Amino acid sequence: MRPLPELTPENRAFWTGGAEDKLMIAFCKDCTAVIHPPQLVCPKCWSEAIDSRAVSGTGTVYSFTINHQPWAPDMKVPFALAVVDVDDAPGVRVTAEVVNADPESIAIGQRMRITFLNVENVWLPQWEPAS
Amino acid sequence: MTMKASITGVGMSQIGRRTERPAMAHLVEAAKRALDCAGLTRADIDGIATYPGKADNSPGMSPLGTGEVRNALGLKTRWHSAVPDGPSQMAPIMVAAMAVATGQARHVLCFRALTESSSQTATQRASIPGSGKPRIGGWLSHLVPANAMSASNWAGWMATRYFHEFGMTREHLGMVATGERAFAQMNPLAVMQSPLTMDDYLQARMISSPLGLFDCDVPIDGACVVIVSAADAAKDCAREPLVIEAMGAALGSQETWDQRADLTTMGAHDASADMWQRTDMKPGDVDVLALYDGFSIFVPYWLEALGFCGHGEAKDFIAEGNIGPGGRFPVNTGGGQLSGGRLHGFGLLHEACIQLWGDGGERQVADARTAVCGMGGGFIAGSMLLRRD
Numbered sequence: 001m002r003p004l005p006e007l008t009p010e011n012r013a014f015w016t017g018g019a020e021d022k023l024m025i026a027f028c029k030d031c032t033a034v035i036h037p038p039q040l041v042c043p044k045c046w047s048e049a050i051d052s053r054a055v056s057g058t059g060t061v062y063s064f065t066i067n068h069q070p071w072a073p074d075m076k077v078p079f080a081l082a083v084v085d086v087d088d089a090p091g092v093r094v095t096a097e098v099v100n101a102d103p104e105s106i107a108i109g110q111r112m113r114i115t116f117l118n119v120e121n122v123w124l125p126q127w128e129p130a131s
Numbered sequence: 132m133t134m135k136a137s138i139t140g141v142g143m144s145q146i147g148r149r150t151e152r153p154a155m156a157h158l159v160e161a162a163k164r165a166l167d168c169a170g171l172t173r174a175d176i177d178g179i180a181t182y183p184g185k186a187d188n189s190p191g192m193s194p195l196g197t198g199e200v201r202n203a204l205g206l207k208t209r210w211h212s213a214v215p216d217g218p219s220q221m222a223p224i225m226v227a228a229m230a231v232a233t234g235q236a237r238h239v240l241c242f243r244a245l246t247e248s249s250s251q252t253a254t255q256r257a258s259i260p261g262s263g264k265p266r267i268g269g270w271l272s273h274l275v276p277a278n279a280m281s282a283s284n285w286a287g288w289m290a291t292r293y294f295h296e297f298g299m300t301r302e303h304l305g306m307v308a309t310g311e312r313a314f315a316q317m318n319p320l321a322v323m324q325s326p327l328t329m330d331d332y333l334q335a336r337m338i339s340s341p342l343g344l345f346d347c348d349v350p351i352d353g354a355c356v357v358i359v360s361a362a363d364a365a366k367d368c369a370r371e372p373l374v375i376e377a378m379g380a381a382l383g384s385q386e387t388w389d390q391r392a393d394l395t396t397m398g399a400h401d402a403s404a405d406m407w408q409r410t411d412m413k414p415g416d417v418d419v420l421a422l423y424d425g426f427s428i429f430v431p432y433w434l435e436a437l438g439f440c441g442h443g444e445a446k447d448f449i450a451e452g453n454i455g456p457g458g459r460f461p462v463n464t465g466g467g468q469l470s471g472g473r474l475h476g477f478g479l480l481h482e483a484c485i486q487l488w489g490d491g492g493e494r495q496v497a498d499a500r501t502a503v504c505g506m507g508g509g510f511i512a513g514s515m516l517l518r519r520d
Contacts, residue, residue: 002280003264005272036390037273063295063394065287066340071280081279083288083389095288095389096277108295124276 002072004122010038013052018116018123022054025089036092057114058130059084062093066103080106082127100128136228137365137372138517139238139358140169141481146322146353146472148248154194155203157354158244162204165356170369171238176358177209178236180223182243182475184213188264191250191350200242210236218380218402219423219507220476221515227359228375237364241357243477247350270386270510283347285388285509286426287339293395293428294341297443301341303450304427305332307462308345308469310455311424315466317456317494318482322351323470346427351472355481373487376501376516379406388509395443398512399429399436399505406514407438412501414438417516419486419496420460421479421504424467430454433505434462437514456494464494476506480515487519 005015010026014037017024026035028042029049041048064082080103086092098106099115111130116123142164144157166172185196197211210230214222220243227239267275279285293299309329315321327345335344365372383401384391391397407413414437422433431445439460440448448454454462465471465482472478483502485491491499505514 002278003267003275005276006266006268008268011272037270037385037387063288063292065284065291065342066337067278067281067284067287068337069281069283069339075278075280079278081277081284081288083292083394091390091392093389095273095279097279108292122276 004119007121010040010050014038015122017052017054018118018125021116023057023086023094023114023125024052025055025086025092026050026052034089034092036089055086055088059086059094059112061106061108061110061112063108064098064106066106078103082106082112084112084127094125096125096127098128099126134228134375134378135232135362136375137360137362138375138484139360139365139368139370139372140165140171141358141484142166142168142356143320143478143481144354146320146351146474148322148349148351150352151249152352154244154246154354155199157352158195158200158242158356159203161242161354161356162240165240165358168370169358169360171358173204173206175238176206176240178211178227178230178239179206179208180212180214180227180230180239180241182213182217182220182223183215186215191245191247193244194246195242195244206240208236210239218513219511221504221506221513224357224359224480224515225378225380225513228378231359231361231364234361237361239359241359242354243475244354245474246352247473248352251350270388274388281339282508283339283342283426286428287342288389289394289397290341290428293431296395297446299431299446301333301343302329303431303446304346305329306449306455307424307427307430308332311463311467312470313456314464314494315470317492318465318471321466321470322349322472323466327470342426342428345469348425348468348473349470351474353472353474355474355477357477357480357484370488371519373484373517373519376412376518377406377410379403379409379514380512381405382510382512384510386510391510396436397432398507398510399433399514402512402514403436403438403505406516410516412516417460417501417503418499419464419483419502420454420462421483421502422462423476423479423506423508424463424469425473425508427469429508430462437503437505461496464491464496479506480504483517487517
């Protein structure tokens, strides 16, 4: 079984937003910086007023790879991993497995939308083609 | 500026696959060879340093810490350090250089030992960080749970973007892999000795696109030791000291494999720029290159990071024959990690030193006096310029 992320005060919103089908991204309330991975303090202005907000959940493929090697005994291959520039959160990328698509069909510049895989108390982001 | 530190000896164990030899047996063999190389005895060693220290989060990745090695070799030390969190696998060499430059020690034994080959089983692969752990934290928590478990995935999406922007193809990376294999065939210590043609390279199975089997380095069992000595102490050693001319360890982006604004660059670019600011030497002064090749794609990144060619120009630089046998800027003349085995950078540095001492045999680069070594991939990097006066 795949390892799951530890939930911490700063990342809980990101890993559990999927329960309400929302991609939650951390922002600084004072300087409006986008913060990813989420932090307790804003790396730009050191403000501790950090807020997580739902973004649209769409984005554009910056890069990708198609994994062919079963790294764990229960891993089904091949599958694509996409590094996606997230809309409404400049500079933030979310890297996740691509679902509901032929891995070979993924391309840089492709539009994607978020979906979630719930395992225990975590909602792992996954990307699927937007159209 | 020159650091008051030199490399005075190197030694490597008989690298192998599934050797079933204990890590310590490899380490002792490498240490003896390094001491012989330097003309030193155990009593001269007063410091010890390693990366990352004893670690069990990935099978066979680092079975030995400084404590066990001190015990086994009966060392009394004035300085010891294990650096899991430093400028890449080069951290212990850098720490040792600082230790001798500040008088904390005179001769520091730096080591790296791995038993990743023997540690692999049908259900347990090497180099899968966090494998078998129920919960994972830090930067890995944004990769491993997404099924981006292997560094080949992370390097794979770097390569995809680089290919897209600059028109690099698998053939260019094939030139890296086949060139290193040609060097390996001239190095008895290299673990891969059979010929590797471009057809072999292109027909091999895909691991994580666009990286195939021969774009990935080889897990091995083995150890390597590098002795770093103070400038005055180095004069008493058997060989000409290899002076550490400059080191670079700068990092300009987050500790992640996906958030750097331009993933056609990496930490190597920050570290290299920092290194060149500390010396009057230029890339054109370099005779031998030792560049981290955990994956073939890191070689063009390092070439550009160090300024041997411009951004996006590495594919032409490689295709023009600069880096293989007979090239102006030969890279990984011992076979690198792709063909020599994954010694986490230490094997690359070992070969650079062999070349500077003129001991490269059939693969010797004529009158090699200056070498550059770059270790690390992704967000982490360390670079070092060495010269023989």
